Amino acid sequence: MTSADSPDLDLSRRLNSGLKRVASAHGVDAVLLATATAAKELADAAGLCAVTADSSHCVISTPDNSSVSTLDGGSSLHRLITSAAAAGEAIVQHRPQMEVELPSGRRILAETLLTVPVGVESGYLGLAFFWRDGVTPSAARLIVLPGLAWTCCLALRAQQHEARLQESRVEQQAQTHEIQHRARNLLATVRSIIRRSGQTSESPEEYASHLEARISALARTQGALTIDQHSGPELEDLIRAELTANAVTDGQFVIAGPSWRMAPRAAETMALTLHELTMNALKFGAFTVPDGRLAVSWSIEALPAPTLRWRWIESNIQIAQATPSRRGFGRELIERLLPYELGAVTRLTIADSGVRCEIDLPINERTAAHVDGA
Template identity: 35%
Template sequence: MDHEKVNILLVDDQPAKLLAYEVILKDLDENLVIASSGREALEVLLKTEIAVILVDVCMPELDGFELAAMIREHPRFQKTAMIFISAIQVSDIDRLRGYEMGAVDYVPVPVVPEVLRAKIKVFAELYRKTRELERLNRELEDRVRARTAELENSTAKLRESEQRRSMAIAAGKMGSWDWDWISGDWMWDEGQYRIFGVSPDSFAVNPANVQALLHPDDVEQLRKAIAEFNKGTRAYETEFRIIRPDGEVRWCVGTAAATVDDSSRVVRVSGVTVDITERKRAEERQNLLAREVDHRAKNALALAQSIVRLTRADEVKAYVNAVEGRINALARVHTILSLSSWQGAELSRLIDEELAPYSLGGQIVLAGPEVQLLPTTAQTLALALHELFTNSAKYGALSTRSGRLAIRWQVENQLLTLSWEESGGPLVMTPKSRGFGTRSLLASVESQLGGQAQFDWRAEGLLCRLEVPLTRKTSAASPSGKFEDASSAELQRASG
């Protein structure tokens, strides 16, 4: 039998009767589910979709009437078909009570197999048809909802499109026009006059006057559009420039569509003009910014490459720490410059970023005015400060709690003078040779910034004096891309 099987629940406390029901109903080819008590039947109902319930009226603990009442209390089973089987003679009052409990039929004992099968088959088929109808209704509702949503979406898009068009015209960025191809008459709306910077009171719309407002290099676009329509083109779009009567050049994009007669001859051309000057300017700024970002990225990568290649250490861990420290210093100044859109960086901010890990209970004193550094100066000076802080933390004043560090700076005639004075730390000995950090500091300050770096290895603490011009244009600022070679060569000399 080609149908989807349904579940039929057989409820009786006597196994022999359950077996008899199974034998009688086997030919229906449905799923027979067995429950030997009312409570077991309730558990089955909560887990399984049941089409028909065949229940014995007389059962211990929970009889058929009580089970039916409990089933009907659940919203999910209020329409489930229940057939009572009674082995005792029932009166009309008993039948009425059964129907009130939700029974759809009574079957007396002894059971006539053909009658029971016929009754079960009817309700099983009714359940199947009901489910099919519910499925079809759901599908229909889904289609109706989808169609309604589609219509609402289309309406919303049309409304939104009209609102955008109205807002664009109101803002003076869009205009529409119409050209009678046969008579040569033109019609412009207010937005079109506004884009071209002319007044409807004094400007006569005709091909000659319109062409006079086009940029000389874009006049050919108009001729090409006319030729395309004569060849059978029905729509055309192009970008062009106009020169307003006051001399201002504006960028526009024009879209045109042709209307033809029965013989496919063009009779009218209508179109929309959009002022895209601001977009064009934004694109130019974006292209310039992209080139600038590319240039600065190459500069930063060149510095990182030099740091990695030229850092020296006796063991891997020391090498990794040294490289990470210098790269992090470069990253910190890059963040500061990014926040200012690469306009520059405050010297005090650079110092704050570098001293953050070492600021211990007033050990460090800062004094100096606000100084705005050029991006390239900030990058180089940040690496120099990093080397000073690192050396001090390893061997100088910041290596002990008794140490003190004073950083003072001043500006005079565009020359930044920064003094680094350590005291209270370990006894200082003049080094026999300069390490990479000191040599790279000297190379970066003197070669890249055109300044001077002086070191005084006093016994009570290092005294360093940096002099940095604030206006010198270094090789790093040049858009020629020569920074990489210059910086690498200078650091190479420092490591040699």
């Protein structure tokens, strides 16, 4: 080795060491600080400033006290780096006596800048190394700094990728938990349907018919939940889906109420309630005669607490027997399950003039897809 080779070899070793530290750093601040420290060792740089891709702010790292600070956009240093990065190549700028004030109140000089565009993929427009106290880096030192900046860019991109992966893992775990929770609830509902259908059916044929229809109603709700898994199904859509599935003509019913999306568990229970009311209307109520009518309406009211007031009212019908001979699955749903599961206040009246069902549903995280919006 000749004496002329020694400085270059030393610079190469320091560059390799600095690049390794940058590549192995964990966290955005650690990457920027490692880059600033490497620049100090390689070219006596006083620090590093990186302008974010949206130019709303910049981050400044000073290796002398191992600090990383965030500065609002609009400073002289911020404007210089942004304009230099837009040129698309590494640029050296000299601004004697240019001061930068950090959020801590500390003021530093940034008199000479080398700005390297790094591209928005890393989250930053450009990285700028700065010097103070009249220090001007040599050409040999300036040559190695763009490579350091691009390595920093790759490390920042890797940090962002890792952050996105971690967010995906957390989201996936939450979704898995939600799927498991919903599966348990669904199985509990199916078991209840099977048990109660058997208790209220008078023959195997009736049991099979009721069970199939109730499972179908539940399946329609699951389809709606799959489509609207983030926002929840619309109450009006659940009502129309049930009436349409049972071939009720548009002229026999009126639906009126504001847009309101239901939480999954509430949607399942409400869909079963709608099914039982519709089946009863088809067999004994408003849909047994051409002139029979149904009005379904709801409103959102601030009683002692926000409440959805829901009404099912049949008219233009004469029911021969107002009092049923046995307690059916539908009455069980309305009078017991809705109050127990959702805290609803319910009233079911079967009179000669038709069925009237009133449900006051508290608006909370169990019933509404978006409580604040509701």
